[in-house]
Amino acid sequence: MPTLVMKFGGTSVANLDRIARASKRVAREVANGFDVIVIVSAMSGKTNELVGWVSDTSHLYDAREYDAVVSSGENVTAGLMALRLQEMGIPARSWQGWQVPVKTTGVHSAARIEEIPSDNINGKFAEGMKVAVVAGFQGIADDGRITTLGRGGSDTTAVAFAAAFEAERCDIYTDVDGVYTTDPRISDKARKLDKIAFEEMLELASLGAKVLQTRSVELAMRYKVKLRVLSSFEEYDPEAGTLVCDEEEIMEQNAVSGVAYQRDEAKMTLISVADRPGIATAIFTPLAEAGVNVDMIVQNISEEGRTDMTFSCPVDQVARAEKAMQEAKNKGDINFHDIVADTDVAKVSIVGIGMRSQTGIAAKMFDVLSKEGINIKVITTSEIKISVLIDRKYMELAVQALHDAFELEKA
Amino acid sequence: MPTLVMKFGGTSVANLDRIARASKRVAREVANGFDVIVIVSAMSGKTNELVGWVSDTSHLYDAREYDAVVSSGENVTAGLMALRLQEMGIPARSWQGWQVPVKTTGVHSAARIEEIPSDNINGKFAEGMKVAVVAGFQGIADDGRITTLGRGGSDTTAVAFAAAFEAERCDIYTDVDGVYTTDPRISDKARKLDKIAFEEMLELASLGAKVLQTRSVELAMRYKVKLRVLSSFEEYDPEAGTLVCDEEEIMEQNAVSGVAYQRDEAKMTLISVADRPGIATAIFTPLAEAGVNVDMIVQNISEEGRTDMTFSCPVDQVARAEKAMQEAKNKGDINFHDIVADTDVAKVSIVGIGMRSQTGIAAKMFDVLSKEGINIKVITTSEIKISVLIDRKYMELAVQALHDAFELEKA
Numbered sequence A, B: 001m002p003t004l005v006m007k008f009g010g011t012s013v014a015n016l017d018r019i020a021r022a023s024k025r026v027a028r029e030v031a032n033g034f035d036v037i038v039i040v041s042a043m044s045g046k047t048n049e050l051v052g053w054v055s056d057t058s059h060l061y062d063a064r065e066y067d068a069v070v071s072s073g074e075n076v077t078a079g080l081m082a083l084r085l086q087e088m089g090i091p092a093r094s095w096q097g098w099q100v101p102v103k104t105t106g107v108h109s110a111a112r113i114e115e116i117p118s119d120n121i122n123g124k125f126a127e128g129m130k131v132a133v134v135a136g137f138q139g140i141a142d143d144g145r146i147t148t149l150g151r152g153g154s155d156t157t158a159v160a161f162a163a164a165f166e167a168e169r170c171d172i173y174t175d176v177d178g179v180y181t182t183d184p185r186i187s188d189k190a191r192k193l194d195k196i197a198f199e200e201m202l203e204l205a206s207l208g209a210k211v212l213q214t215r216s217v218e219l220a221m222r223y224k225v226k227l228r229v230l231s232s233f234e235e236y237d238p239e240a241g242t243l244v245c246d247e248e249e250i251m252e253q254n255a256v257s258g259v260a261y262q263r264d265e266a267k268m269t270l271i272s273v274a275d276r277p278g279i280a281t282a283i284f285t286p287l288a289e290a291g292v293n294v295d296m297i298v299q300n301i302s303e304e305g306r307t308d309m310t311f312s313c314p315v316d317q318v319a320r321a322e323k324a325m326q327e328a329k330n331k332g333d334i335n336f337h338d339i340v341a342d343t344d345v346a347k348v349s350i351v352g353i354g355m356r357s358q359t360g361i362a363a364k365m366f367d368v369l370s371k372e373g374i375n376i377k378v379i380t381t382s383e384i385k386i387s388v389l390i391d392r393k394y395m396e397l398a399v400q401a402l403h404d405a406f407e408l409e410k411a
Helices: A016-031 A046-057 A063-070 A072-087 A119-126 A153-164 A198-206 A214-223 A279-289 A315-330 A361-371 A392-405 B016-031 B046-057 B063-070 B072-087 B119-126 B153-164 B198-206 B214-223 B279-289 B315-330 B361-371 B392-405
Strands: A003-008 A035-040 A092-095 A113-115 A131-135 A138-140 A146-148 A169-174 A195-197 A227-231 A242-245 A258-274 A297-299 A306-314 A338-351 A378-382 A385-391 B003-008 B035-040 B092-095 B113-115 B131-135 B138-140 B146-148 B169-174 B195-197 B227-231 B242-245 B258-274 B297-299 B306-314 B338-351 B378-382 B385-391
Touching: A003 A016, A003 A153, A016 A035, A016 A072, A016 B046, A035 A072, A035 A153, A046 A063, A046 A072, A046 B016, A046 B072, A063 A072, A063 A146, A063 B072, A063 B092, A072 A092, A072 A131, A072 B046, A072 B063, A072 B072, A092 A119, A092 B063, A113 A153, A119 A131, A153 A169, A153 A214, A195 A198, A198 A214, A198 A242, A198 A258, A198 A338, A214 A227, A258 A279, A258 A315, A258 A392, A279 A297, A279 A306, A279 A315, A297 A378, A306 A315, A315 A338, A338 A392, A361 A385, A361 A392, A385 A392, B003 B016, B003 B153, B016 B035, B016 B072, B035 B072, B035 B153, B046 B063, B046 B072, B063 B072, B063 B146, B072 B092, B072 B131, B092 B119, B113 B153, B119 B131, B153 B169, B153 B214, B195 B198, B198 B214, B198 B242, B198 B258, B198 B338, B214 B227, B258 B279, B258 B315, B258 B392, B279 B297, B279 B306, B279 B315, B297 B378, B306 B315, B315 B338, B338 B392, B361 B385, B361 B392, B385 B392
Parallel strands: A003 A035, A003 A169, A035 A131, A092 A131, A169 A227, A195 A242, B003 B035, B003 B169, B035 B131, B092 B131, B169 B227, B195 B242
Antiparallel strands: A138 A146, A227 A242, A258 A306, A258 A338, A297 A306, A338 A385, A378 A385, B138 B146, B227 B242, B258 B306, B258 B338, B297 B306, B338 B385, B378 B385
16 A cells, blocks of 8 residues: 655644544545554644743753643543544554554654654554554654654654655645745735745745645655645645656756745844954854844955955844843953944845856846845855845835835746 | 652643642742652543544544554643743753653553653753652653553552652642542542551552542552552642551551442342352353452252342443343353342442451441441452442431431541
């Protein structure tokens, strides 16, 4: 029997009615001839409740205990869905992470999956079981303690199972019906993509598109797992959603596939840094240690032994970043005249694997923004992405103008 | 280091404040020099919520999935209490049933503990851990699936750990401050007992005193575990609560230790049963199969091949019992003229190991009831217990009169 992996997120299993609805989708795939592995999240709200209890109990909590507590939400959903499927006459059983076992590293709360032996579950498929309902987001470390994969980790669980079981496809059921050219709340011309390349999805995920966890896309790309994102609230349609796949499978490739944005960015500049070999390390190591997620980095051309260093980070990390820099200055590790924070910026990016083979995309992007009177403060580029920092008030305008200029509403 | 087992029930860990309060009690015993094993229930209400979800999902549910779902409540409490203890500077960690492992039979939802290897937890004690917080009520079967011990099973978990670790004592923290001579809501002269013998506690537990689960008392008796019942809501007092112990440890033994009652009983009589060898089996086997909990049984002297058979059962099982008897009659397995149910009776019992060595206790009990004008409908006796069925309206009066007559208010 071919194997299919289906993953249901928290909103898709939020209560017994929704679990029943999700179970119907599973039943349909069983009827289609698949052995199905279902990966479930906790009922929406449950994980937040558990996390709240942990942080209220202990400020600097032991991540091993955190994992033991928060993993319980998925176990409940897995058991309930197995029961629901049995009630529908489908042979099903639940599996907790340690029962499979989903073997992970021992980095609690941010563990990585190392191995998923398939013999236990395949043995049950051979005995006639049709559905294995597996608690997502969790695993077991070498020392026998429960681990979790970090928030959104159930996507990663799903892709890892699809890889381990060589599944036909991995369907991620969520509360949106696919991946869009941009956020439909910002541009009413946003169009759902039928297909998107792994690389593009990876860039979009890391740019804040919340459809898929970044790591799950990485994993799918490495193991060539066909990944489909679709809504658990729409009527059944075998062609629904967006397929995330190898770029070879996408026939017509626009230069730009999507426009992404991150609203709450800040731009920080260290003015007149004493330049020397290793200065970047001296700056960004204490920032990393302070938990500042540095994104874009730009260094001006050095003049007379001094330079300006600019970087971006989420706006709520500015105070932390300033503190880390002042401390490094006080310790004599770095030297700068001043530190300036611009907390009114946003990041807008265009993404597309077609950029690789087409020239002039960056120039066109800058031209579009310029014609709208939008000043660009920082630019970074990768092979398939161009990002700019601009004043936050122009963010929606920039997204809409770029979406129009690259004609993303057209398939 | 001597080991102490402390068990906290659902109301004692109902929220984070109560978990903090319970943790203080644990900390005090660590300061007293104990290695402590804490057994926790789920936060009160949580197990009922999970059970509700299971029965709403599936009418005749798979007990293996039921166990997987409902065991999650205890895991949450165990992790939270370990975190709380760590926060207080005490080396602690949580253990789920399968991690210990608590090995049980495979009878899901009513499993029995078979073995608790002590090496894992003792190894951690040797490394400096002071408290092992163990999720109660659960274990693991040979096939690697999660089992539960049935409602109230955390008491049994606690006693089993005390036996396996040869603990100094097993303290059961609950919402009452000990075992009373009778229900204080019925007699204001009810007195808390400082000590009670295992055998007496066993009778009281099976008579409906909800302080301890019957199986936990059986287990404590078999393994000579010193069991103490005390309140988690009172101020700390090393002498608090009631110690359940060997009768040899109780110096002054009253003839009667307590008066128990069960309000909602029914008395059923099969009139003129055709008597023959095996007739009791023919009657009580179908009742057991119908899930009727038969308690007292009385058979009249047989005359001319026919007899009356009387038994008691909970009042809400009367319809089920009648149906089972009519079906057995229709199948020709038994023959009787009529079946009569008296649904307005209650059971009142006196319990005491002193009865063994004193005569006239039964006569005195019947005399007390007679003087109050209370008619006795059924009598059963054991070595340390006398139970009677009476009209329900006299139940409180009977309890009070017996409590007075046997002077249970006096130590």
